[in-house]
Amino acid sequence: MIDILAFGSHPDDCEFFVAGTLLKMKQLSYKTGICDLSRGEAGTYGSAKTRRQELERASTMLSLDARITLDFPDGSIRNTEESRLQVIEVIRTLRPEVVFSFADLPMRHPDHFYCGEIVRECCYLAGLEKVKSKSPPFRPSAFIGFPELIISKRPDFVIDVTPFWQKRREVIRCYTTQVIEPGTDDSRSKTFARSQRFWEIQEARAGMAGAMIGVKYGEPFYSASPPGIEDPLKAFKKEIK
Numbered sequence: 001m002i003d004i005l006a007f008g009s010h011p012d013d014c015e016f017f018v019a020g021t022l023l024k025m026k027q028l029s030y031k032t033g034i035c036d037l038s039r040g041e042a043g044t045y046g047s048a049k050t051r052r053q054e055l056e057r058a059s060t061m062l063s064l065d066a067r068i069t070l071d072f073p074d075g076s077i078r079n080t081e082e083s084r085l086q087v088i089e090v091i092r093t094l095r096p097e098v099v100f101s102f103a104d105l106p107m108r109h110p111d112h113f114y115c116g117e118i119v120r121e122c123c124y125l126a127g128l129e130k131v132k133s134k135s136p137p138f139r140p141s142a143f144i145g146f147p148e149l150i151i152s153k154r155p156d157f158v159i160d161v162t163p164f165w166q167k168r169r170e171v172i173r174c175y176t177t178q179v180i181e182p183g184t185d186d187s188r189s190k191t192f193a194r195s196q197r198f199w200e201i202q203e204a205r206a207g208m209a210g211a212m213i214g215v216k217y218g219e220p221f222y223s224a225s226p227p228g229i230e231d232p233l234k235a236f237k238k239e240i241k
Contacts (some may be wrong), residue, residue: 002031002065005096005140007087007119009077009111010040011055011069012175016153016193017146018207019062019101020161020168026063027164033066034059035090037083037115043075043192046177058174061167066094077111078120084125087118090136091126099123103145103222105153112148119143121231145222149201151208155220157227158209162216165206172202214238 004025008014014022014034022032037057039048046054052069059067070086077083091099102116121144125131127139147153161168172179178193180186186195209218214237229235 001095002033003097004032005099007035007101009037009115011036011051015058016172019171020164021159022062023164031065036069037072038074050177054175058171061171077114079114087122088126090132092138099140100144118203155212156222158213158218158220160215161219165217
């Protein structure tokens with residue numbers, strides 16, 4: 001059993017968007033995990049084998065307690081009964097209290113859209129006794145959504161990841177087939193992720209989210225239900241760090 005489980009469509013999705021939060025949760029002594037729906041075999045660069053090697057390095061840096069890679073078809077992830085049953089089994093097996101995946105927002109990549117939709121539905125369906133799988137029913141306490149690289153809608157809350165920013169960058173750099181080293185030539189790159197703009201927008205995204213709560217770097221999130229706040233002064237007081 002784990003406390004926090006993040007779902008992505010491909011190896012590197014969770015690192016690109018929630019690595020700072022996973023690092024922070026680990027420091028708070030929570031058990032964390034990632035489930036990749038596909039092996040990333042359809043990517044312009046790399047292969048299923050090289051991406052497996054990269055995710056293993058990233059998993060070690062994140063100190064994950066669990067990582068599961070399913071075999072959904074990269075580029076053709078769809079919300080089907082078969083897909084839902086596989087995700088339900090992962091949720092029931094790992095029994096996370098909080099699940100992260102793509103938010104219910106317009107998405108550039110169809111796989112991201114369907115990943116979020118599947119996981120969001122399965123957080124509920126996993127608790128139904130009449131939905132049969134190998135493991136007993138279990139329903140997470142919350143589903144939390146994250147956007148793609150561009151923040152198109154004001155988030156419901158932001159997590160301060162300032163102390164983990166440099167390590168977060170190192171985690172992303174584990175995916176050497178998908179991103180380039182900051183400052184290197186990107187003139188022959190065929191994908192946005194292998195460009196300097198990727199790093200610039202990562203910095204801008206985190207800076208914008210952080211500014212909303214008065215910190216240097218933040219990760220934005222969306223929730224159908226508001227988080228409980230015990231100390232509003234502590235929650236809303238802004239001090240630029």
